[in-house]
Amino acid sequence: MLFPEDLVRSHGFAILASxxxxxxxxxxxxxxxxxxPKIYVGDHLPRRYERTETRSIHPDGxx
Numbered sequence: 597m598l599f600p601e602d603l604v605r606s607h608g609f610a611i612l613a614s615x616x617x618x619x620x621x622x623x624x625x626x627x628x629x630x631x632x633p634k635i636y637v638g639d640h641l642p643r644r645y646e647r648t649e650t651r652s653i654h655p656d657g658x659x
Contacts, residue, residue, distance in 0.1 A: 603609055 599609075
């Protein structure tokens with residue numbers, strides 16, 4: 597479907613085209629963010645609750 601040239605060059609059409617472009621970029625960014633694995637902040641911070649010595653019945657196990 598072809599639009600008349602005066603419609604394509606109008607201010608309203610430019611606003612609509614800008615909205616569609618921004619909406620597409622946001623949608624793609626959200627889709628990529630959802631496809632990425634979730635990041636947990638606690639995984640990257642040092643843990644203070646780890647034991648310094650093992651309490652296992654197997655003393656040679658990891659701390």
